[in-house]
Structure formats: C-alpha cells, structure tokens
Amino acid sequence: MVLKLRSCSLPLNQVIRTAWRLHWPNWKTVKDQKIRMLVKQHGREKRLLDAMTKNDILPEELRDIAMHHIKKDFEKNTSVKRINDRxxxxxxxxxxxxxxxxxxxxxxxxxxxxKMSGVMRGKW
Known part of the structure; x- marks a missing residue:
C-alpha cells in the first residue's frame, strides 16, 4: 500500500493509524513502513551530505558543516540501513x-x- 502524502489532507500519524487498522499485520511492519517513507522523503539529501562528510578532498570545515546539518536536520530513521525487509x-x-x-x-x-503471474515452481 503506497501512501501519497501530498494528496492526503490527514496528518501523517492519522494516515499510519488508518493504514494499521486496514492493512498491516503487526506494529513492526508499520514501523518499517514509516522508515521507508522517511527514507523516500529525505534519503537523497542525506546521502549527498554524507558523501560530503566522507570526501577527503573537501576542506575540514565544510565537512564539519555537512556533519552538523546531518545531525541537526535528520533523524536516525532516515538512514537506508534502518529499513528491515518484512x-x-x-x-x-x-x-x-x-x-x-x-x-x-x-x-x-x-x-x-x-496466484502469482509468471512464476512457476521449480521442477527437476
């Protein structure tokens, strides 16, 4: 279930609560879905700043500014590593x-x- 936040007039918590009642099997799946939505919203910008912090060619003060923005502007759930396939x-x-x-x-x-198109059970 893909939630389009721009076309929705409800706040994010209300959307997730409604989705929880209608679709998801347990709360961990809801948490994973929230993390996926955050990564989709902020992932690109965070990856760019993270690449700046790890670049040795850039001056130290510019890397520190990028690190400061990562810590200040993004929460830890915006990391791709927090996604758990369920x-x-x-x-x-x-x-x-x-x-x-x-x-x-x-x-x-x-x-x-x-029930799955194009997939067959292995036979040998």
Missing part, C-alpha cells in the same frame, strides 16, 4: 523474497495456487 502479509522478518516482499512460506503458497 513480509507484507505476515510481518515475518526472516526468509523474505525481496523482489515481492513476501516470506518464503507465503511466496510458495501463492505460487502453488497460481
């Missing part, structure tokens, strides 16, 4: 088929009953 049906964190964001158990069940 199954969107069960919320299971392990054995996730990343391309479809489903756990191996749900993925196999869907494939066995021909």
């Amino acid at each position: 199954c969107q049906v069960t919320g299971r964190p392990r054995g996730v088929v990343v391309r479809w964001r489903l756990s191996r158990i749900v993925f196999r069940h869907e494939v066995d009953y021909n």
